[in-house]
Amino acid sequence: MVIAGAGMAGVQTAVALREQGWRGAITLLGDEPHQPYDRPPLSKAVLLGKADGSAFDIDFAGLGIDLHLGRPVTALRPEEHVVETAEGPVRYDYAVLATGAEPVRLPGSEGLPGVHLLRTLDDAERLRPVLAAQHRIVVVGAGWIGAEFATAAREAGCEVTVVEAADHPLAGALPAEVAAYMTGWYADAGAELRTGARVASVTGDAVTLADGTVLPADAVVVGVGARPATAWLAGSGVALSPEDGSVLADERLRTSVPGVYAVGDCASFPSARYGTRLLVHHWDNALQGPRTVAENIARGEAEGVVYDPVPYFWSEQFGRFVQYAGHHVDADELVWRGDPAGAAWSVIWLRGTREPGAGRSAGRLVALLAVGRPRDLAQGRRLIEKGALLDRERAADATVPLKSAVL
Ligand SMILES: Cc1cc2nc3c(=O)[nH]c(=O)nc-3n(C[C@H](O)[C@H](O)[C@H](O)COP(=O)(O)OP(=O)(O)OC[C@H]3O[C@@H](n4cnc5c(N)ncnc54)[C@H](O)[C@@H]3O)c2cc1C
Secondary structure (H helix, E strand, O other): OEEEOOOHHHHHHHHHHHHOOOOOOEEEEOOOOOOOEOOHHHHOOOOOOOOOOOEOOOOOOOOOEEEEOOOOEEEEEHHHOEEEEOOOOEEOOOEEEOOOEEEOOOOOOOOOOOEEOOOOHHHHHHHHHHHHOOOEEEEEOOOHHHHHHHHHHHHOOOEEEEEOOOOOOOOOOOOHHHHHHHHHHHHHOOOEEEOOOOEEEEEOOEEEEOOOOEEEOOEEEEOOOEEEOOHHHOOOOOOEOOOOOOEEOOOOOEOOOOOEEEOHHHEEEEEOOOOEEEEOOOHHHHHHHHHHHHHHHHHOHHHOOOOOOOOEEEEEEOOEEEEEEEOOOOOOEEEEEOOOOOOOEEEEEEEEEEEEEOOEEEEEEEEEEEEOOHHHHHHHHHHHHHOOEEEHHHHOOOOOOHHHHEO
């Protein structure tokens, strides 16, 4: 067994294989020099110096996992059953691709001093002194990473301006009518958010916008998304998505090459639950997917299991705990629970809302966003898993537990 990538998904695959009783050799190849670590703390405690690191507490040797750090995988050659590394080929019977994602860079900004990304432990360590020096920082992108970084930078006392090309934050994830309420969170925290602001160029000491505005900066942090790290698979025969570069895994997380699986941020999979292919860049997917891969490898083809999760993630930003479960599309009906101007509220998305009678309307719960309402999230996640039909009126009443809105 050879696993390429020693992040959350790779490590969890190795551990889950042992849990499933896999007795064969496991080789885990990671390109980073550090002990495998968890990423979510990087934009939170690690950035602020409240935690030194976030290494997984796993006894690799004790589990019989042969961990190789600082060893990038450069190619997959299925005809010879090997993955290639600079130190030579490694033979596999099964291979698991878990090389994660890499941050999208702004053209021309690569390698410029003062321009930072936030993906790796090294990135976080480079940013720590920037925060500690209370620098003037411009953040490009008001997505999850941009929001979490801005939160930490404000907490550290930095002057923070966030520029976002869309007209609201979290444009890739949430509709404007919901994200509009998050705009105020930036101002409340003392960060300036400039929406509709296209970046024309970035240097280490300024960001110039398309309208000519120059925003001077001691440091620039770019958080404009991430792409599957799959370039190394070119020519391997593993099918990749022409749109997003993800490994096109099937419903059991198998790739197009026999004996080769893919999991975590680098792989997309077809979801029967949502009737579409999903590429999920969240921690929970890098925890659950490996369990499916391990079960499928350990049990064999005949008893294979299907991966069709309700995606879940959380974010800690501007003193709020934001959680999302499921997957929604524009056509789903958005229903508010609570006052979005307040500290705790939720939004649910119902699909196929119809009128079962007695003047009521009902729809299938497909997704939920909870801000400071973890109970809504916990109940909603289970209801989404079951495909529960909710009474629209009761579901819109924040004083009614979500599970009591089930028809
Ligand atoms: C700063 C930050 C904060 C986050 N916070 C949250 C959060 O609050 N909530 C949430 O749900 N999600 C969060 N995420 C997302 C979550 O961390 C990821 O979804 C998760 O790490 C994905 O795990 P992975 O193993 O698939 O990929 P990765 O974590 O990217 O791990 C892949 C590993 O493979 C290595 N690799 C790449 N190419 C090669 C190669 N050719 N050979 C060998 N090794 C290679 C990479 O260097 C990396 O170490 C956050 C992500 C970041 C960056």
